[in-house]
Amino acid sequence: MQPERKNICADVVIVGGGTAGCLAAITIKELEPMAQVVIVEKAHINRSGCLAAGMNAINAYLNPGETPESFTRYVRYDAMGLLREDLVLSAARRLNDVVRKVEELGLPIQKNADGTYTPRGRWNIKINGENLKPLLARAVQERGAQVLNRVVATNYLLDREGRAAGVMGFGVRDGCFYSIKAKAVICATGGAAGIYHPHHPVDGHHKTWYSPFNTGAGYAMGIRASAEMTSFEMRFIALRTKDVICPTGTLALGFKAPQVNSLARRYMTTDFTHQGGEGAPTCLRLYGYLREIKEGRGPCYMDTRHLTPERVRELKESYLDMYPGIVLYWAANKIDPGKEPIELSGTEPYVMGGHCQAGYWIDRKRQTTIEGLYACGDVAGGYPFKFVSGCWAEGTIAGESALEYIKEERGGLGPSPVGEDLSLQLDREVERVFSPWFRQVRGESGVKPWEMEERIQTIMDDYAGGISSYYELSENRLVIAQEKLDRLVAQVKYLVAADFHELMKAHEVIDRLAVARVLVAHLRHRKETRWPGFQSRIDYPERDDLHWLKFVNSRMNQEGRIEIIERPYEQLVSGERYLPR
Amino acid sequence: MGLWIEESKCFGCGSCVQVCPGDLLYLTAPKKVAIREQRECWDCMACVKSCAHGALLTKLPYTIADYGATIRPFLGEGWIKWVCRDQEGREEEFLLPR
Incomplete structure (x- = not known):
């Protein structure tokens, strides 16, 4: 009954072959073609991660006249004055180069007559990115990185000095146990969806905006290894088109559609003028919508009724590169966006570091608090407003840093990355990983992964600010969430999995539980409202810079308790921090 | 979905x-x-x-969409064509670079 073991050695192992992981791999292989790079990919690299369906714009680009400093000022304003300016600046310096790099790999970018990129907004350019993920995957494979498709990463290997020494996991298709030993590890798994009840609880269970297959594995692996995490409490709740949960940036920036309530009043323009109106910080655009709904002036819409038939056609073309489901939805329901406005909805909350800033606490080189472990993309914290190009930029930094670390600290590239015997860790992980499957094989009854998933989502929705309570938070309810989640930890041993697909689902739910516990600890600790809408504390409704202009970080100790650590904010770019930039 | x-x-x-x-x-x-x-x-x-x-x-959940419309992609070298069809069989075609 013991699974077959497959052991692989590499210089660098990258966990996740998505947006950030691909650029990390490409960077390393271009700098050092002889480097052994292995990507552990839970799905198949051709269509894995957030870009599976494509993308219609690059939303972090320095159009003419902008600088890394002006970008950082804007992102600071959008993040309500708290972020890691060092991380934003260092990535911003690379944004335009990395976009050009991906254009060279084959990405069609829309251009003006003079050859410059066509802007869609201040930080945005238009692309035809339906094929973006296959392009990146091809570039990774052409450069000789090894891709382990359908291998689910479950934990890090650590050496006796506590340094990252590789990754462990299992094959969804072959049922084998994998250990990939390496001199440096880059985590690029993406963030976590499925922590809260979904917007569509029944037959649209996975009709989420964020990929439902991003289940927080990278966070959970870091939490279990006692890595320091930051800013989980800055949840991301997207304001999207109702039902198909389609991004609204395309409507707002590309087609100049304002938010209106059921009385056709432009509430962002009129009520949030001093904070930027229609262009107010992302969390306030959700907050404004929620206020209209709560006070009885909903539903709310993006008003597209000014669009001519030609512009409606352009809008559909734009969505086909990223979210074709909405074009089908309009056809099915006979909706003409030129004649009726597009109804809005909030999504379920997500934990992610690409729009908001939940993730590993990293230094400027993207090293986590574990030596030899780097993080980039949605799993890396402190740097919001990354989007696709920011994840690419961060992937290049992590790739360069991992290579530099190997050369300076680990004796350079080459064989035998880990000298010591790690078999005890491997044996323990086989037992932990396969136990839901062993349990089923032994004929024991237990808890199915979907049952525990729905239990976690119900707890989070009821007590930790889900969609059913306008995402609002209060101490008394968060305490209950914490108690209920803590109790679930003892239930994990009852999980059963009939096959390796279900075993993957079991680990997704184990990882979501780890993320949910850290999230609730962070939500409890921040006793102010820093990000209205994303993090509205009804018991602490104001922003409180005197006490809370700082990061809430955490680390799980050896006993499994979550310890909170506060870290100071550092302003590097001069200027006002809250007014529109 | x-x-x-x-x-x-x-x-x-x-x-x-x-x-x-x-x-x-x-x-x-x-x-x-x-x-x-x-x-x-x-x-x-x-x-x-x-x-x-x-x-x-792709099929939309019936909770959010009427029955009968379809969308179909056709892929070529450097292009993608989408054909969207409503319940009455009216088609819209879109040709995009990729």
């Missing part, structure tokens, strides 16, 4: 099984594709685009 599977068009090549990011598809004994759970589909259309025989189509 979910998936319409037209079994008569499926030759069991497995390209959709290979690419589905959720590991949701598998081949049955007579070599036909099947989906584990309709509600677990993300509607990314990776499988629909991968099928050379047009055997797969």
